[in-house]
Amino acid sequence: MTQPALLTLAGVSKRYGKVQANKAIDLEVRSGSIHAVLGENGAGKSTLMKLIYGVERPDEGVIMWNGAPVAFNRPSDAQALGIGMVFQHFSLFETLNVVQNVSLMIPGRPQELAQKIKDLGEKFGLSVDPGAMVHTLSVGERQRVEIIRCLLLDPKLLILDEPTSVLPPQSVQLLFETLRKLQAAGTAILFISHKLEEIRALCDEATVLRGGAVTGRVDPRANDARALAQMMIGRDMPQVDAARANQPGDLRLQLKDLSHPRVSRFGTTLTDINLDLRAGQIVGIAGISGNGQQELAALISGETRAQAKDMVQIMGRGVGLLDAQQRRQLGFSFVPEERLGRGAIPEMSLADNSLLTAHRQDMLKGGFIKRQVERAFTRRCIEEFDVRTPGPDAEAGAMSGGNLQKFILGREIMLQPDVMLVSQPTWGVDIGAATAIRRRLIDMRAEGAAILVISEELEELFEICDSLHVLHEGHLSKPLVVSETTAEEVGAYMIGATV
Amino acid sequence: MKLRLIRRDAASRLAMFGAPVLALVLTCLTSLVLFAALGLPAGKALHALLLKPFLSWYSFSEVLLKMAPLLLIAQGLAIGFRANVFNIGAEGQFIIGALCASAFPVYFPDGNFPLMLLAMILAGGLGGMAFASIAAGLRTRFGASEILVTLMLSLIAVQILNYLLLGPWKDPRGFNFPQTVRFPENALLPLLFENVRPNISLIFALGGSLFAYLMMEKHFLGYQLRTAGLAPKAALYAGFSTPRMIWLTLALGGLAAGIAGASEVAGPLGQLQRSVSSGYGYAAIIVAYVGGLRPVGIVASSFLISVLYIGGDSATVSAGLPVAAVEVFQGMLLAFYLLTFTLIRFRIHFERGAAA
Numbered sequence: 001m002t003q004p005a006l007l008t009l010a011g012v013s014k015r016y017g018k019v020q021a022n023k024a025i026d027l028e029v030r031s032g033s034i035h036a037v038l039g040e041n042g043a044g045k046s047t048l049m050k051l052i053y054g055v056e057r058p059d060e061g062v063i064m065w066n067g068a069p070v071a072f073n074r075p076s077d078a079q080a081l082g083i084g085m086v087f088q089h090f091s092l093f094e095t096l097n098v099v100q101n102v103s104l105m106i107p108g109r110p111q112e113l114a115q116k117i118k119d120l121g122e123k124f125g126l127s128v129d130p131g132a133m134v135h136t137l138s139v140g141e142r143q144r145v146e147i148i149r150c151l152l153l154d155p156k157l158l159i160l161d162e163p164t165s166v167l168p169p170q171s172v173q174l175l176f177e178t179l180r181k182l183q184a185a186g187t188a189i190l191f192i193s194h195k196l197e198e199i200r201a202l203c204d205e206a207t208v209l210r211g212g213a214v215t216g217r218v219d220p221r222a223n224d225a226r227a228l229a230q231m232m233i234g235r236d237m238p239q240v241d242a243a244r245a246n247q248p249g250d251l252r253l254q255l256k257d258l259s260h261p262r263v264s265r266f267g268t269t270l271t272d273i274n275l276d277l278r279a280g281q282i283v284g285i286a287g288i289s290g291n292g293q294q295e296l297a298a299l300i301s302g303e304t305r306a307q308a309k310d311m312v313q314i315m316g317r318g319v320g321l322l323d324a325q326q327r328r329q330l331g332f333s334f335v336p337e338e339r340l341g342r343g344a345i346p347e348m349s350l351a352d353n354s355l356l357t358a359h360r361q362d363m364l365k366g367g368f369i370k371r372q373v374e375r376a377f378t379r380r381c382i383e384e385f386d387v388r389t390p391g392p393d394a395e396a397g398a399m400s401g402g403n404l405q406k407f408i409l410g411r412e413i414m415l416q417p418d419v420m421l422v423s424q425p426t427w428g429v430d431i432g433a434a435t436a437i438r439r440r441l442i443d444m445r446a447e448g449a450a451i452l453v454i455s456e457e458l459e460e461l462f463e464i465c466d467s468l469h470v471l472h473e474g475h476l477s478k479p480l481v482v483s484e485t486t487a488e489e490v491g492a493y494m495i496g497a498t499v
Numbered sequence: 500m501k502l503r504l505i506r507r508d509a510a511s512r513l514a515m516f517g518a519p520v521l522a523l524v525l526t527c528l529t530s531l532v533l534f535a536a537l538g539l540p541a542g543k544a545l546h547a548l549l550l551k552p553f554l555s556w557y558s559f560s561e562v563l564l565k566m567a568p569l570l571l572i573a574q575g576l577a578i579g580f581r582a583n584v585f586n587i588g589a590e591g592q593f594i595i596g597a598l599c600a601s602a603f604p605v606y607f608p609d610g611n612f613p614l615m616l617l618a619m620i621l622a623g624g625l626g627g628m629a630f631a632s633i634a635a636g637l638r639t640r641f642g643a644s645e646i647l648v649t650l651m652l653s654l655i656a657v658q659i660l661n662y663l664l665l666g667p668w669k670d671p672r673g674f675n676f677p678q679t680v681r682f683p684e685n686a687l688l689p690l691l692f693e694n695v696r697p698n699i700s701l702i703f704a705l706g707g708s709l710f711a712y713l714m715m716e717k718h719f720l721g722y723q724l725r726t727a728g729l730a731p732k733a734a735l736y737a738g739f740s741t742p743r744m745i746w747l748t749l750a751l752g753g754l755a756a757g758i759a760g761a762s763e764v765a766g767p768l769g770q771l772q773r774s775v776s777s778g779y780g781y782a783a784i785i786v787a788y789v790g791g792l793r794p795v796g797i798v799a800s801s802f803l804i805s806v807l808y809i810g811g812d813s814a815t816v817s818a819g820l821p822v823a824a825v826e827v828f829q830g831m832l833l834a835f836y837l838l839t840f841t842l843i844r845f846r847i848h849f850e851r852g853a854a855a
Contacts, residue, residue, distance in 0.1 A: 303735045325738025334736070342732040348725075355722060356737045367719050 004067030006031045006188050007052065007083075007157055012061030014047050021047040023213040024061065029157065029205075034179060034189045036199040036220060039209035040232055040430050041402070045192050048209070049159055052190070053085045054078035084150030085159040088166070090142050094135035098145050101134060106152045113152075120148050124181045125174065138495065139288055140171035147178070158182065159190040164198055165456070166288060169491035176202050194232070196225040208232055233431050248466075249279030252419040252450035253332075254313040255476075258306060260299055262474075268292035270299070273476040275469060277419065277450045282441060283479070284461035284468035285454045286490055289424075292474040293454050294337070297423045300452070301334045302327040314419055328357065331418035335409050337427060337454075339401060343408040346397025350389065350407060351378040353396050358411055377414065385410030386436065402429040409437055413444060420444070423454045438464050458487060472496045504845040518843050519789055519800065522835035529835075530828050540818055547814035548828065552806045558813070560695035562805045564767060567697070568593070568759040570704040570801035572783035574711040575755025577792040579748035581715065582724035583731065586634065586749055588649025589756040590780025591656035592627035596757025597764045598660060599626030601679055601771040603686065605668050610683030619686060620703075620761050627757015628750045630656065635749040639742040645749065657776055664773060678772035688765045700762035705798075707755055712794035724748065756780060782808075785833045791840070804829065 009027040013020070022044045029035045039045045050056040052063065054072030062069050065081050072078045075085075092101050099114050106113065114130035121127045126144040134142065143163065150158055160179075164172045179189055179202065193199055199206055200220045208216035208231040216231035258273040270292050277283050287293065298304040299312060299320075306312050306320030313319060314330050324334075336343045344353045351374050355363055363373045378392035385406045389399060396404060405425070412420060422441065426434035441451055441464055454471075455461050461468050462482055470477040470493035477493045527545060534541035552558045572589045579586045586592075600623035603612055612618065633652060637643040664677035673680070688698040715721035727734040727744050734741070759779065764771050786804050790797030811825030 301736070302738060323738045323740065324736060325740075328738060336736060338732070341730045342736050345726055345730040345733050347729050352722070355719075356726065356733060359719060364719050368713075368717050369719055369722065 004064070005029060006066060008064040008067070009048075009052070010062045010064065012048075012051060012058045012063065014051060014056060014058050016047075020212050022051070022058075023211075025209075025214055027207055027214070029188050029190060031156065031188050032183055032186050033205055034183050034191055034203045036203035036206040037190060037192045037209065038194065038196075038199055038206050038220075038228065038232055040194050041428050042400070042430065043209040043232075044212040045209055046161065047212075049085065049161055049190070049192060052078070053083060053159060079153055079155075082154065082156035083159065084153055084155035084157070086143065086146045086150060086161065086163060088161045088163075090146055092134045092142055092145060095133070097131055097133050098128060098137075099130045101145060102130075102149050102152065105149055116152060117148055120151050124151070125178045126151075139166050139290075140168070140174070140495075143167070143171075143175070144178075151182075155187065157188045157190065159192070161192045162194075163191070164193065164195060168288065168494035169458070169487050170495060170497075172198070196228045196232075199228070200225065210234055229431075248281045249448065250316075251276060251313075252279055252315060253277040253300070253421075253452060255300070256311055256313065258296075258299065258311040260295060260304070260307065262295070268295055268474045270295055270474045275452075275476060275479075277452050279418070279448050279450050280445055281467075282445050282451045282453060282465045284465035284482075285452065285471050285476070286458055286461050286468050287456070287471035287494055289456055291471045293423070293471060295474075296471065296476075297334075297336065297421060297454060300421050301332075301336070328415075329360070333357065333412040333415045333417035333420050335405075335412050335420070335422045335425065337424035339404045339408060340397060344396040344404060346395065348396060349393045350382070350387075350396060351375050351392040353407070354378045354381065354392075354411055356411075358415060361415070381407060381410040381414055384414075385440075386433075401427075402433045405429050406433055406437070409440070413440060417449060419450045419452075421452045421454070425453060425455065426457065426460060434460075458490060462487070470494055503848045504841070505848045515791065515843065518839040519791070519796075519803075519836060521839045522789070522832060523803070525835045525839075526828060526832045529831055530824075533827070534820070534824065537824070539820060539824075544814050544818040544820050544824075547817050547820075548807060548810035548825075550810075551813045551817075552809040557695060558809055560692065560697050561809050562802070563691075563697040563701055564695075565805035565808050566801050567701040567704045567766075568763060568779045569783050569786050569804055570798060571700070571707045571759045571762075572756045572779060573786035573790065573797050573801055574704075574707050574794060575752040576783055577787040577790065577794070577797055578711060578715060578721075578724065579752045580728075580787055581792050582727045582744050582748050584745055584748040585646045586631060586649045586752040587646055587784060588631070588634070588651075588653040588780070589752060589783055590776060590778065591649065591653030592631050592753040592756035593760040593763070593780045594653070594656040594660050594776050595630040596623035596627035596760030597771060597775045598656075598663065598760075599623050599757070600761030601668070601682075601764050604682040605679050605771070608680045608683060610685045615683075615685045616688065616765065619765055620758055623761025624754045624758040627755070627760060628753040631749040631753025631756070632746065635746045638745050638749075645745070649749075653780065660771075660773065660776065664771065668771065670770075676772075679770050681770045682765065686765055687769060688762060696767050698762070698766045700759070700766055703758060703762060704801075707758075708794050708798055711797075715794060720747070756783075782829070785829060788833060789836050804832075807832075 005028040007029040009025055012022060012025045014022040025048060037045050037048065051058050054075045054077050098117065099110050102113055102117065103110060117130045126148055128141050128144045163175060167175065183189060191203055203220050206218050206220040207214055210232060220228060255273050255275040258270060260270045262269040268291060299306055302322055302324035309318035309320045311320045314327055314332050317330065319327050340346045354377050355369065355374055358377055361377060363370050375392045382389060387407045388403050425437050445451060453461065453465065465482050467479045467481045469479055470490055472494060473496060480490065531541045531545065534544045552562050572593065576586055576589055600619035602622065603615055603619050630652065634645045634648040637648050638645045668679045670678055670680045688700055691697045691699060691701060723739040724744055727739060763775055768775060782804060786801045787797060790800035807829060814820040814825065815822055
């Protein structure tokens with residue numbers, strides 16, 4: 001008789017209100033295996049992990065550990081059995097050092113802990129200084145602290161939720177080496193991701209989720225990315241035809257020695273940023289979030305005023321001191337990364353959300369709102385950009401993130417801007433919609449618009465941009481021509497290895 | 500066990516109307532218990548509070564008289580509240596409006612001033628507006644909280660009133676009472692009906708309501724203000740000017756309160772006296788919120804609160820209710836309304852266990 005798997009899920013379901021997040025999921029994880037859970041945004045991956053880690057309890061189904069049914073009421077129950085989890089968003093105190101952070105969860109005297117941290121670090125390639133303050137650590141180092149903290153509990157199963165989404169390419173390789181060493185030591189690893197190539201490179205088993213249900217159980221090494229994608233999204237991976245652009249035209253957006261002090265302690269100071277964006281061009285800004293992306297976007301959009309007029313120039317005019325509306329009047333439009341509460345008003349209908357920035361599209365007469373025009377515009381936006389919604393009267397707050405993003409992007413595109421800034425265009429958007437959004441941006445470029453895209457997704461930038469810059473700790477790199485650069489070079493800028 | 504409030508997808512229309520009604524019912528039930536605990540005839544008290552105002556034409560006309568200033572002030576305040584500009588000093592703006600209007604009959608006691616009434620109402624409105632603008636200036640220039648500034652300005656307004664009534668504006672033949680001369684006939688607002696006191700200020704209030712409705716529900720200005728209130732970041736994103744909204748809302752709030760103040764001295768009082776400051780400015784805050792900050796709702800809520808005022812007066816007489824009990828009743832109404840309103844927008848979610 002074969003030995004039972006380390007972790008077995010049989011027919012596990014979980015429902016939140018109207019949403020069936022997990023449907024009768026079966027999953028088996030064996031010791032010493034790196035098992036991928038693959039699925040696009042909203043497929044139910046995070047819910048599944050919460051069930052395994054005891055954050056939530058399943059409505060139906062059984063979770064078995066070494067063949068025996070278990071019921072977790074809280075994460076500490078799961079930890080006691082030997083399940084550790086590294087969340088996508090770290091839970092470390094920035095004002096404490098590494099040992100202090102670890103000792104909040106692990107008993108032991110500081111010196112002993114520090115020694116253990118060092119030992120584990122050497123054994124698994126997780127080098128980190130136990131005495132360093134967390135706020136001085138890079139994202140990769142913080143992740144190592146999280147992993148070490150789990151390893152100190154000597155887990156049999158380690159869950160990693162989208163661990164590479166925050167890492168530059170170089171650190172990804174280091175992480176993989178660590179995970180392979182853990183695998184060799186007999187630890188089972190559940191690796192959650194939507195990045196197909198990574199899974200193919202690392203994992204020996206994969207469970208694919210779509211719409212809350214399992215759609216495939218495969219050996220990722222034996223399938224190509226296309227086959228995996230098909231299981232993940234239910235059809236062929238849509239392609240973006242990135243016909244390289246026309247000759248760049250006139251200068252539409254220029255940042256000239258743009259510097260701005262940080263507003264809060266956790267903000268980023270921007271230093272001497274220079275950037276040119278011309279008609280018929282898509283320029284990308286790569287980099288890990290938190291390196292000044294938000295600050296930069298707000299300075300370009302006018303939500304933050306610059307310190308001097310000429311630091312930001314739109315259509316050849318110094319606009320640094322103008323507000324967002326005045327910049328829009330010059331032909332600028334902007335899709336922010338925050339959709340609810342910034343790009344859209346959650347309590348208002350879609351029609352009223354059109355009015356937010358599209359009011360100059362003949363929607364007003366003597367200041368009174370022309371409801372007909374407002375609704376017609378909204379209906380056109382819903383149709384043209386494939387927004388799934390009952391209609392213009394639906395409240396924005398009740399829509400899914402991806403649908404709302406399509407609506408906001410559609411609204412801003414329908415303003416026919418000369419310059420557009422798009423921040424994190426496909427965050428939380430499913431693959432089909434993300435591809436549609438990228439296609440739209442490329443079409444706009446063909447029509448002569450100038451587009452600046454701020455994104456964490458390097459693949460996305462490589463797909464659609466003509467050139468890209470990297471933002472690292474408030475400094476912007478020189479422009480890198482996409483056809484002449486590599487992910488490694490961009491990665492080097494992302495961690496500040498190149499000056 | 501943890502309690503969490505989760506936002507509902509959409510608030511039903513029924514619930515929007517149901518909230519104030521439910522709040523009223525809960526308030527009545529609670530006060531029944533409260534009055535009984537005080538050893539008062541609870542049934543009689545409620546009868547006086549809620550029914551008596553409708554039982555005679557005179558009582559009902561008094562309701563309409565109270566309703567005029569409450570309605571006008573509340574419409575002005577609600578515009579600001581919806582934009583997250585919290586002018587809670589309408590009382591002060593009301594007093595200043597009354598003062599500015601009174602200047603004309605005080606200096607022309609014989610009434611020989613052309614367009615006396617028009618001048619009074621205009622002066623009252625502009626005075627209230629100017630007074631509220633002080634708070635707008637301090638907020639936009641120095642970031643001073645308009646909540647504190649408007650409230651404290653109200654105290655200043657009371658002192659200005661006291662100074663004028665005890666000094667330069669005191670009626671020389673008024674037996675040393677702190678009040679001005681009685682206003683001449685042409686400084687008094689025309690009455691709406693014979694023999695009872697409601698005057699055309701009720702028309703001002705209804706006109707103000709129509710204006711508020713058009714502005715807030717149909718005009719882009721109102722849209723900008725609502726956006727600023729619901730999602731300040733979206734207003735910034737769209738480039739709606741925050742300082743402009745602060746000036747505009749405080750000016751409108753002051754204008755409405757100022758006109759109400761002018762109407763009070765040119766109406767039921769017929770002179771400027773200390774009792775002009777009777778708390779309309781504060782009660783209007785309750786009116787605005789019970790009306791859901793919506794122009795139509797405020798018409799209904801101002802009527803309801805006026806009924807409670809008049810009913811409260813008769814309850815103190817007929818049921819021996821202390822004045823404070825009437826105030827408690829009004830306070831409970833607001834508290835229950837906020838509670839029911841929250842339950843419309845959110846549902847309560849019980850959570851087992853704790854997250855990591």
